[in-house]
Amino acid sequence: MSPLDTLPGCGPLGGMVTENPIAVVGGGPAGLAAAEVLAASGRAVTVYDRMPSLGRKMLMAGRGGLNLTHSEPLTAFLARYHPAGSLTRAVEAFPPAALRAWCEALGEPTFVGSSGRVFPESFKASPLLRAWLARLGDLGVAIRPRHRLTGIAGQVLTFDTPDGDLTVHPTATLLALGGASWPRLGSDGAWVPLLEGFGVPVSPLRPANAGFSVAWSETFRERHAGTPLKRVALDFAGRSVRGEAVVTRTGLEGGAVYALSRNLREAIADRGSASLTLDLRPDLGTEALAARLAGGRRGDSLSARLRKAAGLPPVAIGLLREAAGAALPAEPAALARLIKATPLTLTGTMGLDRAISTAGGVDLSALDDYAMLRGQPGLFLAGEMLDWEAPTGGYLIQGAIAGGRAAADGMLRWLGNAQGLVQKPTMPVASAGQDAPSPS
Secondary structure (H helix, E strand, O other): OOHHHHOOOEOOOOOOOOOOOEEEEOOOHHHHHHHHHHHHOOOOEEEEOOOOOOOHHHHHHHHHOOOOEEOOOHHHHHOOOEOOOOOHHHHHHOOHHHHHHHHHHOOOOEEEOOOOEEEEOOOOOHHHHHHHHHHHHHOOOEEEOOOEEEEEEOOEEEEEEOOEEEEEOOOOEEEOOOOOOOHHHOOOOOOHHHHHOOOOOEEEEEEEOOOEEOOOOHHHHHHHOOOEEEEEEEEEOOEEEEEEEEEOOOEEEOHHHHHOHHHHHHHHHHHOOEEEEEEOOOOOOHHHHHHHHHOOOOOOOHHHHHHHOOOOOHHHHHHHHHHHOOOOOOOHHHHHHHHHOEEEEEOEEOOHHHOOEEEEEEOHHHEOOOOEEOOOOOEEEOHHHEOOEOOOOOHHHHHHHHHHHHHHHHHHHHHHHOOOHHHOOOOOOOOOOOOOOOOO
């Protein structure tokens, strides 16, 4: 007999079980947040994840300082999520202030950076994740790594494990399997055909918060790939975003780009390309910039004037030449206008394997008010596998944690109203499009 046979919620390989914890499949922020709420309510919970350890994408996000949430007013915060209203109830129930208090209770106080973003004082993800997993352990949550979900049939889940196939029959199941960005960290989108087999509407998974392709000249690519563009503004379709970007060998990426990524991605999908403008000196007006250029030292080359009078780094000067060719305008006013509105054509979106997050996923209309799939009693969804997106800046982790907690609350309400209903091992799989039994 396998050692797994003695685990709560697990039976002999291929067999049924005698105990029925709630199953949370996916050990990212949404799944862990749900597990915490469920276990704190007194429910037995088992978390399954296909990777050897949990929270890998969270750890990756923390390499440059874990951006947990944002300090802006809640109305503006909620407007960052698309589609509009997709996470309003979840975030209102667990807003940024609550997330900060939760972190502090785990021994990881937070601070607000100059940009309004919120970080743990340690500026790392690992201490917070360790404290979180310790809390889950104290609550009795069982963790089962290296368990890859292979099938769902009614209330029965099957997993591929190091010890062979495993069948479990949970009281209820929450899927928090993530999107498909950075697949080597665990989220590979392999769940899509599984849910589509139930008739669940799933929009194609697409890169969000991703870089974009630009047809750089070989000279520019060789000189400037990997160079940051600091304190710039990007303008597209009437929206301007200040921040930073990074020139890559194949294009442009970075926070300012990510803030516009949904609109840019959709424009490229519709028209084949997207044209934006870069303001290389957003802190200086056009007339003031022209005056500086006109007052440069006699005998200075154009590059020297751009560097000394306009304060442009070599990468910005290179971008001007990419936009206008080698013959830049000599007249100060024309040159100032080019600096303030440097055109750039984006020809494609970087792939999912490099995207920070995923757009697309399960249509929100497929869930009822409990966050349960219609026609699949006892099967709930949360996190990035749902069709919502947000820019970087703290909105992604906040959305995942708040969404996971909201789904757990829905599970508890549904289980409380339908106690015993979901524990029948003989319940057939409901056909797609049917509503789940309505607890009363």
